Amino acid sequence: MxxxxxxxxxxxxxxxxxxxxxxxxxxxxxxxxxxxxxxxxxxxxxxxxxxxxxxxxxxxxxxxxxxxxxxxxxxxxxxxxxxxxxxxxxxxxxxxxxxxxxxxxxxxxxxxxxxxxxxxxxxxxxxxxxxxxxxxxxxxxxxxxxxxxxxxxRDAIQAPFMVDEIVARGWTRVAIFADTTGYGEAGLQDVKKALARKKLEPVHVGRFDLGVTDVTEQLKEARKAGADVIFIYTIAPQNAVVAKGRQALGWKVPQVGAWALSFPLFIDGAKEAAEGSLMALSFVxxxxxxxxxxxxxxxxxxxxxxxxxxxxxxxxxxxxxxxxxxxxxxxxxxxxxxxxxxxxxxxxxxxxxxxxxxxxxxxxxxxxxxxTPNMLVVGTVKNGQVTFAHAEDATRNRIVQRKQAAGGL
Incomplete structure (x- = not known):
């Protein structure tokens, strides 16, 4: 061959x-x-x-x-x-x-x-x-x-990248859901910092342990606070719990996050509740x-x-x-x-x-x-698969993005 x-x-x-x-x-x-x-x-x-x-x-x-x-x-x-x-x-x-x-x-x-x-x-x-x-x-x-x-x-570039996406879509009332592991805590802090740079504060912060099977009450609190988007930092099984909880409540608020929303345990676990979720990716x-x-x-x-x-x-x-x-x-x-x-x-x-x-x-x-941030694209779940959220990202991705000089992030 x-x-x-x-x-x-x-x-x-x-x-x-x-x-x-x-x-x-x-x-x-x-x-x-x-x-x-x-x-x-x-x-x-x-x-x-x-x-x-x-x-x-x-x-x-x-x-x-x-x-x-x-x-x-x-x-x-x-x-x-x-x-x-x-x-x-x-x-x-x-x-x-x-x-x-x-x-x-x-x-x-x-x-x-x-x-x-x-x-x-x-x-x-x-x-x-x-x-x-x-x-x-x-x-x-x-x-x-x-x-x-x-x-x-690192999450210090994934979080602001997705906050930029949130703001560009006109979502300003952000609820953050994060697990209590080192990953969840670090991600929570990175999202808060990224929101602060946009002069925004989360309207609700929900925390949970790994293995949680029901976050209904926290979702209700986030909905009551007027959240128009959920930014989540956890691994795939808990991502699915949040998505299915939203679906059960009939709450059509979008779910965005870091690359863990591209994992099969989320997509296969949440099924139709995962559709449309948005995440930061370096590779599709x-x-x-x-x-x-x-x-x-x-x-x-x-x-x-x-x-x-x-x-x-x-x-x-x-x-x-x-x-x-x-x-x-x-x-x-x-x-x-x-x-x-x-x-x-x-x-x-x-x-x-x-x-x-x-x-x-x-x-x-x-x-x-x-x-560096220029290497990231926004991914989305479509028909149970991960693809580019924006046609322009798919086009831009054909051109290899080289490392940028260190900046504010």
Whole structure:
């Protein structure tokens, strides 16, 4: 089968990178696999985006190894299932460090990440976060010292992006519903800040624990307060509870939020109550350019599916793996350690033409966030599928948006 031009370009880039530091045949034979950690919720209620994250990593690793890996050494994944449990995530993070991975890709839940990131920071083991969007994840440590990188749109850009959408639609009486996890709390604060910049305040704030099955009374309070839109920050099952509660009350107020409204546990769980929901996305599973078409085709072929449960998780994890691989491939063997990889991530030698975007200097010693607001689009649920809310977004998405200089967000 003839390879696409994207695959050939990637193969050429890796061939050139490998050649730059090619060891002798004897050294290659003596060297073992390069171990990379992967951690996320591979079972339990957050597995709907944990498994696509893992699959995105696996797809990239298979491609990289088919091109020769690192100096003839294969890249090997050490996979851990944190089950969205902070205490378990901490234990497994400590295991990854003890098992001497050179870096780790992972975390889908803000609470789990916040419990564990000290392990990677103190051991000087680079961590690239491809899913967790809670703003505090990359702000805990001073940027120049931080080993925590992210290739996902943090809530500090998702929240104002969606507030802009709300205001543009003429909705000004916002009710916020947020769970009591680290993700919900951080998202709540980001939405409040974004509303304040528009000189707005929420008319109602509802809080609930994970696992809640009925928020009828809180919905009634929000309706009584005159809310004309609900901004929600929680994971998919609770998103469905809110949507079905609105439907049961006959309250046709729109529901908007971050990327969790694109998850199948929300869409399939809420069914017709999910229709029309709006969310911030960095990637929509439509072949809007050659890179995305190739990625979608290769994912479908490898995992024998025509539908990625959470495409954004898979695409961001795939790109995160290549960003790490490009950093690793730029280093000679004697610098293949945490500080060396950190420096290589912060000072990339060439752009990486990824699925979500073109990564031209995605990180630096002062910036650990790869994605910026211009890369986001508004998604919507239509006939049980996620697509572009605006035709102009679909058109704009054909042109790859590169990273913007740091601004007010």
């Amino acid at each position: 003839k390879r696409s031009s994207l695959t050939l370009a990637v193969a050429l880039a890796f061939t050139l990178a490998c050649a730059a530091f090619a060891p002798s045949a004897g050294a290659q034979a003596a060297a073992g696999a390069i171990r990379i950690g992967v951690i996320g919720p591979l079972s339990g209620p957050s597995s709907d985006f944990g498994l696509p994250m893992l699959n995105g990593v696996k797809l990239a690793i298979d491609e990289i190894n088919s091109f020769g890996g690192y100096l003839g050494r294969p890249l090997e994944l050490v996979i851990k299932d944190d089950q969205a449990n902070p205490e378990l995530g901490l234990k497994l993070s400590q295991e990854l460090v003890r098992e001497k991975v050179i870096a780790t890709i992972g975390f889908c839940n803000t609470g789990v990440a916040m419990k564990s990131i000290d392990v990677f920071q103190s051991s000087r083991t680079p961590l690239i976060v491809p899913c967790t969007t809670g703003t505090p994840v990359t702000t805990k440590f001073p940027p120049a010292e931080s080993y925590i990188f992210r290739n996902a749109p 599973a439509e072949p809007t350019n050659e890179r995305r078409a190739t990625f979608l085709a290769r994912y479908a072929r490898k995992f024998e599916t025509q539908r990625i449960p959470v495409p954004m998780a898979a695409a961001q994890a795939y790109d995160a793996t290549y960003l790490l691989a490009h950093a690793v491939l730029s280093l000679p063997g004697d610098r293949l350690d945490g500080p060396g990889i950190k420096a290589a991530l912060e000072q990339p030698k060439r752009p990486y033409y990824g699925v979500v975007t073109t990564y031209d200097k995605p990180f630096s010693s002062e910036d650990k966030e790869a994605l």
